[in-house]
Each structure stands twice: as C-alpha cells, then as structure tokens.
Amino acid sequence: MVKEKKNSNRGDRISLIVFWASSSLLLINILVGKGSQLWNWNIFNFGDLGEFLLLLTASISIIVVALHREAIHGNSAHLTKNQPEVYEAID
Numbered sequence: 001m002v003k004e005k006k007n008s009n010r011g012d013r014i015s016l017i018v019f020w021a022s023s024s025l026l027l028i029n030i031l032v033g034k035g036s037q038l039w040n041w042n043i044f045n046f047g048d049l050g051e052f053l054l055l056l057t058a059s060i061s062i063i064v065v066a067l068h069r070e071a072i073h074g075n076s077a078h079l080t081k082n083q084p085e086v087y088e089a090i091d
Contacts, residue, residue: 011068019061026054 025046033045046054 015061015065022058
C-alpha cells in the first residue's frame with residue numbers, strides 16, 4: 001500500500017519539476033527580452049513562439065498535477081453524509 005502511494009507521488013514530482021522549469025525559463029526569457037530592448041543586448045531569447053510553448057508546457061503540467069492529486073484523493077473529501085452525490089442527479 002505504501003509503495004503504491006510512493007509511485008503515485010512520482011508523477012506529481014515530475015510534473016511539478018516540469019512546471020517550475022518551464023515557468024523559470026519563461027520568466028528568464030521575458031527578463032532577457034526586456035533587457036535586450038532597453039539596453040540593446042544581443043542575447044538569444046526564445047521569441048514569441050518559444051514563450052507560447054513554455055507557457056503551454058507550464059499550463060499543461062500544472063493541470064496534470066491537479067488532476068493527478070484529485071484522482072488520488074478522490075472526490076469524497078468534500079462530500080458530506082447529508083449531501084447527495086452529483087452524479088446521482090445526472091442519471
């Protein structure tokens with residue numbers, strides 16, 4: 001049982017590392033782009049497409065973390081005994 005929980009946290013860690021790495025690269029790229037405009041630096045930056053792809057990667061990875069954690073913990077944490085389940089009303 002403990003081993004299963006350890007493996008489930010591995011996916012969270014990988015997605016969080018991808019999120020922080022892409023967010024950090026995006027922030028650095030934005031700062032380098034602003035510095036190159038202000039002080040005429042001739043430094044490589046990713047440009048518009050690179051910024052979009054970094055933002056897309058960060059967004060997808062944080063959504064994966066949220067969905068993975070919700071799947072592990074389940075929806076039963078916020079339901080009380082007196083509250084009917086939402087899925088019963090749909091059927």
